[in-house]
Amino acid sequence: MSKPIFQLKDVVKTVYPNGSKPLNILDHINLDIFPGDFITILGTNGAGKSTLFNAIGGNLPITSGNVLLNDKDITKTSVTKRTRFLSRVFQDPKLGTAPRMTVAENLLLAEKRGQHRLLKPRHLKREMPKYKQITSQLHNNLSNRLNTPTGNLSGGQRQTLSFLMATIKKPEILLLDEHTAALDPNTSQELMNLTNQTVSNQHLTCLMITHHLDDALKYGNRLIVLNHGQVEHDIQGADKANLTKDQLYQFFDPQQ
Structure with missing residues (x-):
């Protein structure tokens, strides 16, 4: 065992x-x-x-x-x-995401979780195809809102994002x-x-x-x-x- x-x-x-x-x-x-x-x-x-x-x-x-x-x-x-x-997803969709940052920016931030923060280019555009694929797993239109501030999402979209952020790095x-x-x-x-x-x-x-x-x-x-x-x-x-x-x-x- x-x-x-x-x-x-x-x-x-x-x-x-x-x-x-x-x-x-x-x-x-x-x-x-x-x-x-x-x-x-x-x-x-x-x-x-x-x-x-x-x-x-x-x-x-x-x-x-x-x-x-x-x-x-x-x-x-x-x-x-x-x-x-460790990653955690809460009951409240408003927790776990940064409301003024876009969906893509939140995902990028989640990928950097636990790492030392350095002043260097984000290369966000380079990651967009990957984020498009990740967010298309549910048919809730999240994949078409990568440049939308998270605070403007529906509760379901925001909770989906929270879950994806929690699991993007195993x-x-x-x-x-x-x-x-x-x-x-x-x-x-x-x-x-x-x-x-x-x-x-x-x-x-x-x-x-x-x-x-x-x-x-x-x-x-x-x-x-x-x-x-x-x-x-x-x-x-x-x-x-x-x-x-x-x-x-x-x-x-x-x-x-």
């Missing part, structure tokens, strides 16, 4: 809501993520889903425990340095934080198809938070259910393939 690419070891995040008793919003989480894993993540509001992503991304310092990438402890590594190996870890939740059903389905195709073709290691039970069942090789800051279920392989929606509902039934 392959070694984990990413690990959370006994990770705790403690907060003190309104000065009251301590609350562990991540409660001694242990999680091994293997190369090529596509993990869908479910949980009720307050289960710790976004906190988990913030701990992985470095946006939220953890109280105790360790975060490892390829056996290297990155617990103290900054958000900026983590962008060298990240070691891809975090999808309900990235289709703000889209209409048709646009959501198109972006999910592109997501699945990209994760498969690029052999990406991906974690995806979703509230859509159908998507959690359909996509990925693992399904994790979070509850009260803990991994309550980690369903893999044939067990996930055979899981039904009715069985999944039972995980959220307090009487079960």
